[in-house]
Ligand SMILES: [Zn+2]
């Protein structure tokens with residue numbers, strides 16, 4: 804896209820443009836990818852400089868290349884692993900209490916890795932949020948089932964679930 808944008812005037816040799824989205828705002832900023840003039844509200848500061856929101860969105864879509872089936876498989880895996888994880892967390896939390904936190908991190912990491920691989924390592928916009936919510940929900944179901952047999956596991960069971968949910972959220976970003 805090589806549109807030319809009219810220069811309103813020059814100030815000390817610097818061209819002043821009207822923001823492409825807000826014609827009444829003057830700006831010297833331009834998107835460094837498409838050249839569109841953007842005001843400070845429209846500019847997004849990226850690692851490579853100021854860009855317009857459209858360019859940022861377009862590049863993000865290139866990064867998120869999961870097909871719907873990858874998302875579905877990831878979320879089904881999240882549901883299953885969350886439920887099993889919730890049930891298994893209860894005897895561990897019941898018998899070793901505080902020390903179960905030591906076990907939680909590697910297990911949460913393995914569970915997040917399992918979801919990531921189930922989706923064939925494809926990223927999707929907000930997949931991490933959805934997967935974390937699914938794990939939170941089915942994990943809680945698992946904890947409620949486990950509670951019938953391991954009543955003392957409730958507190959640390961919930962803590963383990965919290966660690967797992969945040970790990971999934973971070974890993975699938
Ligand atoms: Zn742009």
Ligand SMILES: [Zn+2]
Pocket residue numbers: 822823824825828841842843844845
């Ligand atoms: Zn603007």
